[in-house]
Amino acid sequence: MDSFGSRAASLAFALLLAAPAAALAQESTLTALRTSDADRYDPQRTTTLAAAEVLYMVGETLVTLDRDLKTVRPGLAERWEVSPDGRTYTFHLRRDVSFCDGKPFTAAAVVGTVERWLNPDFAGVSKWKAGKVESIKALDDHTVEYRLKEPYSELLYQMTQFNFVIIDPEQAAALKDNFGISAFNGTGPFCFRSWKPRTETVLTRHEAYRWGPAFMENAGPAGVARFVWKIVPEAATLVAALQTGEGDLSYSVPAWAIAEVQANPKIRLLNPDVAFRTHYVGMKITRPHLADKRIREAISLAIDEGAIADAIFFGEAEAANAYFSKATLDFNPGMKLGAFRYDPARAKALLDEAGWVAGPKGVRMKDGKPLSLNFYGFTGDTNRQMAEAIQGDLRKIGVDLKVELYDATIVWGKLRTQDFDLYQMNYPYLSAGEAMNLYFLSSNMPTPNRMNWNDPDTDRLIEEGNRATSPEARYSAFAQAEAIVHEAVLWKPLVNEKLTVVSRTTLKPFKPHGISGAALYNGLDLIPAK
Amino acid sequence: MSAQGPASTVTAARPSRPGMFQRLRSDKVALAALILLLVIVAAAVFAPLLTPFDPYHTNLRLRLRPPGGAHLLGTDSQGRDLLTRLLYGTRTTLVLGFAGVAIGTLIGGTIGLLAAFYRRLEGPLMRIVDVLLSFPSILFGLALAAMLGIGMDSLVIALGLSASPRIARVTRATAATVMQAEYMEAGRVIGLSDATLIHRYLLRNCAASIVVYCTLQFGETILLAAALGFLGLGLQPPIAELGSIAAEGRSFIFLAPHVSTAASLLIFVIVLSCNVLGDAFRDLTDPKLRR
Numbered sequence: 001m002d003s004f005g006s007r008a009a010s011l012a013f014a015l016l017l018a019a020p021a022a023a024l025a026q027e028s029t030l031t032a033l034r035t036s037d038a039d040r041y042d043p044q045r046t047t048t049l050a051a052a053e054v055l056y057m058v059g060e061t062l063v064t065l066d067r068d069l070k071t072v073r074p075g076l077a078e079r080w081e082v083s084p085d086g087r088t089y090t091f092h093l094r095r096d097v098s099f100c101d102g103k104p105f106t107a108a109a110v111v112g113t114v115e116r117w118l119n120p121d122f123a124g125v126s127k128w129k130a131g132k133v134e135s136i137k138a139l140d141d142h143t144v145e146y147r148l149k150e151p152y153s154e155l156l157y158q159m160t161q162f163n164f165v166i167i168d169p170e171q172a173a174a175l176k177d178n179f180g181i182s183a184f185n186g187t188g189p190f191c192f193r194s195w196k197p198r199t200e201t202v203l204t205r206h207e208a209y210r211w212g213p214a215f216m217e218n219a220g221p222a223g224v225a226r227f228v229w230k231i232v233p234e235a236a237t238l239v240a241a242l243q244t245g246e247g248d249l250s251y252s253v254p255a256w257a258i259a260e261v262q263a264n265p266k267i268r269l270l271n272p273d274v275a276f277r278t279h280y281v282g283m284k285i286t287r288p289h290l291a292d293k294r295i296r297e298a299i300s301l302a303i304d305e306g307a308i309a310d311a312i313f314f315g316e317a318e319a320a321n322a323y324f325s326k327a328t329l330d331f332n333p334g335m336k337l338g339a340f341r342y343d344p345a346r347a348k349a350l351l352d353e354a355g356w357v358a359g360p361k362g363v364r365m366k367d368g369k370p371l372s373l374n375f376y377g378f379t380g381d382t383n384r385q386m387a388e389a390i391q392g393d394l395r396k397i398g399v400d401l402k403v404e405l406y407d408a409t410i411v412w413g414k415l416r417t418q419d420f421d422l423y424q425m426n427y428p429y430l431s432a433g434e435a436m437n438l439y440f441l442s443s444n445m446p447t448p449n450r451m452n453w454n455d456p457d458t459d460r461l462i463e464e465g466n467r468a469t470s471p472e473a474r475y476s477a478f479a480q481a482e483a484i485v486h487e488a489v490l491w492k493p494l495v496n497e498k499l500t501v502v503s504r505t506t507l508k509p510f511k512p513h514g515i516s517g518a519a520l521y522n523g524l525d526l527i528p529a530k
Numbered sequence: 531m532s533a534q535g536p537a538s539t540v541t542a543a544r545p546s547r548p549g550m551f552q553r554l555r556s557d558k559v560a561l562a563a564l565i566l567l568l569v570i571v572a573a574a575v576f577a578p579l580l581t582p583f584d585p586y587h588t589n590l591r592l593r594l595r596p597p598g599g600a601h602l603l604g605t606d607s608q609g610r611d612l613l614t615r616l617l618y619g620t621r622t623t624l625v626l627g628f629a630g631v632a633i634g635t636l637i638g639g640t641i642g643l644l645a646a647f648y649r650r651l652e653g654p655l656m657r658i659v660d661v662l663l664s665f666p667s668i669l670f671g672l673a674l675a676a677m678l679g680i681g682m683d684s685l686v687i688a689l690g691l692s693a694s695p696r697i698a699r700v701t702r703a704t705a706a707t708v709m710q711a712e713y714m715e716a717g718r719v720i721g722l723s724d725a726t727l728i729h730r731y732l733l734r735n736c737a738a739s740i741v742v743y744c745t746l747q748f749g750e751t752i753l754l755a756a757a758l759g760f761l762g763l764g765l766q767p768p769i770a771e772l773g774s775i776a777a778e779g780r781s782f783i784f785l786a787p788h789v790s791t792a793a794s795l796l797i798f799v800i801v802l803s804c805n806v807l808g809d810a811f812r813d814l815t816d817p818k819l820r821r
Contacts, residue, residue, distance in 0.1 A: 256781055256782060256785060259785075260784060260785075304590065307590035307591060308590065310590070310591075311590035311591065311593050311609075312590065381778075381781045384767065384778070385607055385608070385778075387767060388588065388607075388608050388767045388768055389590055389608060391588075391767060391768055392586065392587065392588025392589075392768065393588070395586060395587075395588075396587075402766075403766050403767050403768070404680065404766055
């Protein structure tokens with residue numbers, strides 16, 4: 001009794017002390033939870049989503065993407081001109097922008113940023129996104145000329161990606177390897193305060209910020225004084241932390257927990273208009289059985305993508321029947337997509353037609369050989385469930401699928417080999433053109449063109465699309481290439497993942513942004529509820 | 531017992547266990563464990579006859595159904611009948627346990643006997659065993675499974691190798707005692723070859739202890755197989771294995787607790803029965819504990 005009494009007294013005392021502090025913290029701090037951290041916060045040396053999430057908040061790009069992920073909007077450049085030959089881009093910069101340390105933003109920062117990234121001695125990543133740059137120079141303090149050796153039709157779209165975040169080149173030169181680790185000076189609505197790797201990244205409001213893009217509700221300054229990105233590696237723990245209010249929002253909540261959090265009245269779910277991540281099964285067409293298109297089509301028709309979306313993703317994904325979302329830039333709506341439905345009867349008919357007849361144990365045979373294929377995939381709950389569902393569906397049409405699931409450390413090496421028939425993958429993309437460039441060029445064999453799709457027409461059309469100098473010409477070339485690769489049935493598209501932000505009611509409702517999967521984008525619209 | 535005649539005097543070196551099963555009958559707990567284990571083994575062996583369902587037939591539209599109705603224990607994350615999966619899973623798990631222990635006994639037993647028989651081999655052989663013993667068996671199993679790749683064969687080898695050092699220890703200890711017996715000396719004097727001595731005298735006199743220890747090791751090996759399956763280093767889908775079924779149900783522990791619970795309980799019952807039975811066998815075969 002005695003100890004209970006003293007404990008109650010000390011608890012009451014603690015509550016008395018904590019109450020105002022908690023109210024203050026609640027008003028001025030928001031905490032987002034995620035499962036993994038970046039290797040560093042240098043936009044030119046990382047490819048991780050975790051880095052993009054922070055870099056979009058502390059830094060900005062010359063141009064940015066509207067919520068439809070198709071329309072390029074002004075960012076740090078208020079306007080730009082493209083020369084008729086498509087090789088010279090002139091950017092006119094905003095004059096009211098300053099870095100977190102108070103230094104004004106000028107053309108020198110843009111030139112310094114691109115020069116550092118493209119410096120041949122520098123181990124920068126994703127340099128292809130910049131195009132074949134001939135020169136970049138400052139025409140005056142607020143005008144930059146970006147010259148290419150050849151036209152690059154998607155340059156402006158690529159420039160909206162986080163690798164193009166404008167850095168403070170002087171700081172980068174001074175900090176060397178520590179840049180993006182100990183400090184990062186940017187022009188974003190938040191300033192980089194501190195980083196404890198695999199624990200938390202703390203950002204504070206950039207008080208002078210007033211230049212937010214027009215499609216955001218809030219032009220600046222940010223609605224919250226302090227923003228913390230906290231790492232909770234275990235998904236179940238992350239869900240519990242959201243439920244108890246330890247964190248305010250997250251979009252790393254696994255699909256199986258969505259129903260559970262939905263029941264909590266203090267939690268709401270928010271979705272961006274569009275977001276692009278597609279799961280698919282790729283087929284290696286140089287393997288003995290898969291050279292026959294009828295077999296590829298049968299495999300595609302046998303897999304029930306709708307059931308995968310509804311059951312495995314609990315409806316947090318939509319069934320896909322093209323290699324990328326129909327909402328993506330340059331998607332060709334005229335393509336024939338009949339091969340990507342779920343139609344097991346037609347699948348069986350195709351296999352009959354190809355001469356594969358029922359054999360012992362339900363596996364089809366031809367010339368004494370069973371229709372047995374092998375499949376490389378990833379370990380992890382959702383991937384494993386998808387692999388098993390695919391295996392189960394193919395078994396029903398008499399295809400024996402040998403599933404081999406590998407850990408993330410081994411799987412990329414395995415996927416480089418020629419030893420598999422089918423493989424499982426999911427990928428984020430910016431546009432149809434980007435997906436075409438990544439997967440279907442013969443120069444990208446054996447990876448990421450793991451299908452070994454080697455077609456001169458596809459190569460020529462993609463190249464034509466890349467060099468196009470008008471949106472119409474670019475669309476026309478990409479659309480033809482898209483039709484060819486869909487016609488050939490090289491993938492079975494499974495689902496397009498939805499991006500679901502789980503937010504506590506401590507925040508006002510806001511509209512997430514689908515850019516690169518970094519749903520909070522620059523964080524301007526994150527405003528604590530009063 | 532009634533068949534005891536002159537022949538039994540020739541094989542007197544063999545340990546005789548009169549009335550072992552009769553005495554087992556007086557140990558109620560052990561008897562219960564034995565019956566439970568026999569029922570589980572029978573159910574696993576006759577799985578195809580016991581269930582009308584196909585263990586590999588998926589139907590996502592029927593997934594995670596709770597127990598009751600046509601599916602006695604509900605369905606798993608792929609809409610397969612859980613009871614059927616558990617029966618086939620028990621089959622795999624028992625085969626893994628048995629094969630793992632058999633390989634472990636072959637390797638460990640040979641090392642133990644050789645170390646006891648040839649004294650100059652004892653040092654190097656048992657130091658190797660000590661090194662192997664100092665690894666936690668789950669780490670050892672993980673390393674082997676990662677090295678040998680994924681599949682039934684490599685899993686069995688990994689299980690056997692990680693069981694072998696303990697079996698080697700027990701075998702050597704028993705064999706060392708047997709080596710001091712007078713009949714070993716006598717065998718040497720009448721000029722029996724080493725192979726005969728090891729086979730006829732040493733092995734046969736150690737067999738009882740090894741078998742008893744194996745019963746205990748069986749439970750441990752099943753647990754290790756389940757743990758490797760749980761960690762994703764076990765068998766590949768769609769093969770049912772109790773550890774992987776438990777792991778697969780873990781994500782749905784709030785949504786559909788029956789999947790993980792049923793598989794875990796089954797592992798628990800099998801391992802507990804093995805341990806109880808192993809203990810009882812040890813008591814029964816230990817001459818010093820004879821009542």
